[in-house]
Amino acid sequence: xxxxxxxxxxxxxxxxxxxxxxxxxxxxxxxxxxxxxLVLCQVMSxxxxxxxxxxxxxxxxxxxxxxxxxxxxxxGLGMALVIATGGVDLSVGAVMAISLSLSLTxxxxxSSPDSVGTVAVAVLLGLVVALVIGAFNGFLVVGLKIxxxxxxxxxxxxxxxxxxxxxxxxxTTVTSPPFKWLGSGFVLGIPTPVIIALVVFVALTVLxxxxxxxxxxxxxxxxxxxxxxxxxxxxxLVWSTYIICGLLAGLAGIVYGAPTMAADANxxxxxxxxxxxxxxVLGGTRMSGGKFYLSxxxxxxxxxxxxxxxxxxxxxxxxxxxxxxxxxxxAVVVAQSSRFRDWAQERRLRRQAGSDSIxxxxxxx
Amino acid sequence: xxxxxxxxxxxxxxxxxxxVTFPGVKALSGVDFRLFPGEVHALMGENGxxxxxxxxxxTGVHHLTRGSITLDGxxxxxxxxAEAQAAGIATVYQEVxxxxxxxxxxxxxxxxxxxxxxxxxxxxxxxxxxxxxQRLHLAVDPRAQLGSLTIASQQLCAIARALVLDAKVxxxxxxxxxxxxxxxxxxxxxxxxxxxxGVAILFVSHFLNQxxxxxxxxxxxxxxxxxxxxMTADLPRRELISMMLGRSGEALAAIEGEAxxxxxxxxxxxxxxxxxxxGRRGSVQPFSLDIRRSExxxxxxxxxxxxxxxxxxxxxxxxxxxxxxxxxxxxxTLADPLTALKHKxxxxxxxxxxxxxxxxxxxxxxIALALQARRGVLRPLSRTExxxxxxxxxxxxxxxxxxxxxxxxxxxxxxxxxxLLARWLATDPTLxxxxxxxRGIDIxxxxxxxxxxxxxxxxxxxxxxxxxxxxxxxxxxxxxAVMCDRAKIGELENGPSVGVDAVLEEIGRASEVKTDAA
Numbered sequence: 001x002x003x004x005x006x007x008x009x010x011x012x013x014x015x016x017x018x019x020x021x022x023x024x025x026x027x028x029x030x031x032x033x034x035x036x037x038l039v040l041c042q043v044m045s046x047x048x049x050x051x052x053x054x055x056x057x058x059x060x061x062x063x064x065x066x067x068x069x070x071x072x073x074x075x076g077l078g079m080a081l082v083i084a085t086g087g088v089d090l091s092v093g094a095v096m097a098i099s100l101s102l103s104l105t106x107x108x109x110x111s112s113p114d115s116v117g118t119v120a121v122a123v124l125l126g127l128v129v130a131l132v133i134g135a136f137n138g139f140l141v142v143g144l145k146i147x148x149x150x151x152x153x154x155x156x157x158x159x160x161x162x163x164x165x166x167x168x169x170x171x172t173t174v175t176s177p178p179f180k181w182l183g184s185g186f187v188l189g190i191p192t193p194v195i196i197a198l199v200v201f202v203a204l205t206v207l208x209x210x211x212x213x214x215x216x217x218x219x220x221x222x223x224x225x226x227x228x229x230x231x232x233x234x235x236x237l238v239w240s241t242y243i244i245c246g247l248l249a250g251l252a253g254i255v256y257g258a259p260t261m262a263a264d265a266n267x268x269x270x271x272x273x274x275x276x277x278x279x280x281v282l283g284g285t286r287m288s289g290g291k292f293y294l295s296x297x298x299x300x301x302x303x304x305x306x307x308x309x310x311x312x313x314x315x316x317x318x319x320x321x322x323x324x325x326x327x328x329x330x331a332v333v334v335a336q337s338s339r340f341r342d343w344a345q346e347r348r349l350r351r352q353a354g355s356d357s358i359x360x361x362x363x364x365x
Numbered sequence: 366x367x368x369x370x371x372x373x374x375x376x377x378x379x380x381x382x383x384x385v386t387f388p389g390v391k392a393l394s395g396v397d398f399r400l401f402p403g404e405v406h407a408l409m410g411e412n413g414x415x416x417x418x419x420x421x422x423x424t425g426v427h428h429l430t431r432g433s434i435t436l437d438g439x440x441x442x443x444x445x446x447a448e449a450q451a452a453g454i455a456t457v458y459q460e461v462x463x464x465x466x467x468x469x470x471x472x473x474x475x476x477x478x479x480x481x482x483x484x485x486x487x488x489x490x491x492x493x494x495x496x497x498x499q500r501l502h503l504a505v506d507p508r509a510q511l512g513s514l515t516i517a518s519q520q521l522c523a524i525a526r527a528l529v530l531d532a533k534v535x536x537x538x539x540x541x542x543x544x545x546x547x548x549x550x551x552x553x554x555x556x557x558x559x560x561x562x563g564v565a566i567l568f569v570s571h572f573l574n575q576x577x578x579x580x581x582x583x584x585x586x587x588x589x590x591x592x593x594x595x596m597t598a599d600l601p602r603r604e605l606i607s608m609m610l611g612r613s614g615e616a617l618a619a620i621e622g623e624a625x626x627x628x629x630x631x632x633x634x635x636x637x638x639x640x641x642x643x644g645r646r647g648s649v650q651p652f653s654l655d656i657r658r659s660e661x662x663x664x665x666x667x668x669x670x671x672x673x674x675x676x677x678x679x680x681x682x683x684x685x686x687x688x689x690x691x692x693x694x695x696x697x698t699l700a701d702p703l704t705a706l707k708h709k710x711x712x713x714x715x716x717x718x719x720x721x722x723x724x725x726x727x728x729x730x731x732i733a734l735a736l737q738a739r740r741g742v743l744r745p746l747s748r749t750e751x752x753x754x755x756x757x758x759x760x761x762x763x764x765x766x767x768x769x770x771x772x773x774x775x776x777x778x779x780x781x782x783x784x785l786l787a788r789w790l791a792t793d794p795t796l797x798x799x800x801x802x803x804r805g806i807d808i809x810x811x812x813x814x815x816x817x818x819x820x821x822x823x824x825x826x827x828x829x830x831x832x833x834x835x836x837x838x839x840x841x842x843x844x845x846a847v848m849c850d851r852a853k854i855g856e857l858e859n860g861p862s863v864g865v866d867a868v869l870e871e872i873g874r875a876s877e878v879k880t881d882a883a
Contacts, residue, residue, distance in 0.1 A: 231703035231738035
């Protein structure tokens with residue numbers, strides 16, 4: 001083979017390698033799905049992507065999407081850790097209702113719901129209870145060795161009842177500007193929920209990737225017994241994921257309910273556990289446990305929220321949103337599946353074999 | 366024996382010029398393989414030689430890049446294992462591939478149940494299953510759960526399943542790796558009967574003795590290429606090994622090595638661990654054991670004799686319910702593996718796949734795991750520290766391929782074992798408990814691991830070495846603790862005059878005493 005042709009063919013191979021590596025990256029298909037969705041929305045409703053800056057705040061559909069995405073993002077980030085261990089937490093929706101009900105009931109009973117201090121206490125109360133619930137879930141799973149699905153289903157069902165008890169089956173409403181700010185305010189022109197979600201994301205990334213927490217968690221999720229024999233404190237690790245997940249569900253409840261300041265224990269967080277699981281799966285994490293992707297989960301949350309918005313843009317009844325969510329989830333999950341990747345690779349190989357077979361140098365089985 | 370296969374008879378299976386390519390890797394190149402009816406054909410080669418790839422090419426798991434296969438003279442190209450099964454090629458894998466929680470009859474007859482109208486006629490199905498089991502001399506109740514059987518009987522059930530499929534070709538992939546001697550003998554009787562009924566049997570095993578005992582013909586592979594096809598009777602062992610390894614006689618002599626001897630002064634090495642009456646109900650009877658530095662202690666005994674149970678108590682995998690353990694003269698409670706790890710005791714499991722590797726993590730992460738666990742979650746190893754450790758052990762243990770980012774599940778068995786050894790060595794242990802460290806891996810790696818064990822002892826560490834192969838135990842151990850029926854029955858100082866027979870005698874005596882008492 002002449003020298004030129006050889007280097008040329010190597011270039012082709014390199015380019016293909018980059019393509020292969022890009023398409024097999026866990027973020028590739030979720031981002032493709034998101035971009036396609038956004039472009040479709042822009043086509044259907046020109047100006048969809050426009051963001052304006054007035055009165056020191058950003059406004060626009062995109063900003064709204066990000067604000068709304070904060071709730072599923074917070075749920076999904078906690079859920080990703082639980083799923084990494086091979087578990088699942090179905091109680092997050094109910095926990096949202098409990099923490100919001102508690103916070104609002106406390107605010108209503110207090111003499112000064114307007115003061116920042118009272119709001120801080122109210123929020124703290126909601127979060128502490130959410131954390132305790134997470135610890136309880138962890139106890140069921142780790143201490144009593146109940147299957148996570150069943151263990152967390154207990155509070156998924158009972159949790160809403162607890163929230164009803166707290167609110168005495170009334171829709172609790174309060175007026176408290178500092179509390180409302182948590183859901184509809186701005187920090188540096190950016191909606192507060194977005195900032196909260198980002199802070200949580202950064203904190204979790206630091207916790208999982210700057211320490212050994214993430215790797216050990218994945219190890220437990222892939223092979224629990226091998227990890228135990230290697231000295232990994234798997235009980236503590238698994239337990240802590242349920243605590244984090246519960247805490248973040250509590251935070252999500254407060255952020256979600258803050259704009260309206262109404263605690264409707266029957267409807268807050270309804271079916272949100274499924275949204276959270278969808279975010280995690282869209283982000284490339286497998287339900288069987290093991291490798292987890294926090295950044296992918298964030299993208300998943302934005303995709304889900306964009307679909308909800310797109311349904312409105314396309315003038316479809318909002319009840320059809322779950323259908324489109326399902327379609328996108330299927331498309332992304334199929335594209336990420338190893339079978340699809342094998343199939344694509346085989347096709348590529350066959351095409352290569354047709355033009356010029358590349359000699360294999362190494363022999364491994 | 367050989368006359369049973371006339372030379373001019375056409376082969377049942379003929380594979381010609383088989384080439385299988387994985388992305389960037391040629392796993393098999395231009396391999397020819399023939400399988401005759403009524404013969405046991407052993408497929409030999411080291412790990413990574415291409416044995417399993419060839420089997421998978423035959424059974425439709427892998428697609429051929431080049432080459433052709435004929436069955437009974439007709440060209441075939443299977444697209445799935447189901448097609449291969451339908452054509453009469455059945456495979457029994459190393460790990461039993463059945464459903465432990467279904468009944469024996471259901472497992473054996475799966476997909477071939479006797480029907481009455483649209484319903485399964487269970488009683489007839491069970492009767493049919495019993496017939497097949499009878500042919501294999503397996504007297505069990507077909508209604509019992511499969512999981513209640515021993516591994517050996519489960520293995521036989523898997524073979525019964527192949528008979529149900531009316532297989533013309535039976536592939537046995539490491540069927541004996543978890544059987545004891547008696548069970549192997551029974552399995553071989555069954556294999557011979559099936560062979561004499563005209564079935565072609567493809568046999569894969571790392572145990573040379575067994576291969577010589579059962580096979581009529583051998584095909585040797587090395588590095589994805591055919592080295593040769595020979596009649597077993599015409600192929601001396603030494604030549605087979607050199608075909609497999611591609612090494613000279615001198616190198617082979619070094620591998621075979623010699624028994625470890627030691628002088629009087631060696632016995633005075635300091636005591637590291639001392640167990641007194643340590644036991645666990647339902648697992649192993651109380652035993653006492655001293656482990657000294659610079660010593661390799663062998664644990665000998667049959668499968669199920671309590672070897673692994675002793676190891677699990679010493680490493681904290683199971684909690685003892687009686688007795689005391691001193692480590693370096695201090696009384697300790699080995700409550701869990703992490704505690705043992707902190708006392709510099711590590712345990713390498715016999716079940717690499719289930720309790721050893723973390724498949725979806727990289728080689729690097731697998732090596733780091735135990736060290737990281739001991740340092741604690743919040744004190745991660747820095748990338749430079751970790752790279753240095755990984756580099757050091759991958760070179761020292763010669764892990765292939767030398768790419769720490771590769772997922773461990775893509776490595777061959779021998780290399781997985783090396784990575785696991787690296788995981789434990791990275792924690793700088795004083796006591797290594799190695800449970801079947803050489804099971805299912807090739808001769809070359811086996812010798813490397815044996816050499817490593819003696820070297821570790823020379824460095825002042827202690828090693829507890831467990832193996833079903835007594836020869837291997839006698840080769841590396843200074844002292845041997847003999848186990849029988851979940852109890853420690855004696856201890857032998859190893860030496861030139863002590864051999865495998867001494868251990869067998871000890872076991873024999875113990876079981877006689879037990880029979881007398883009963």
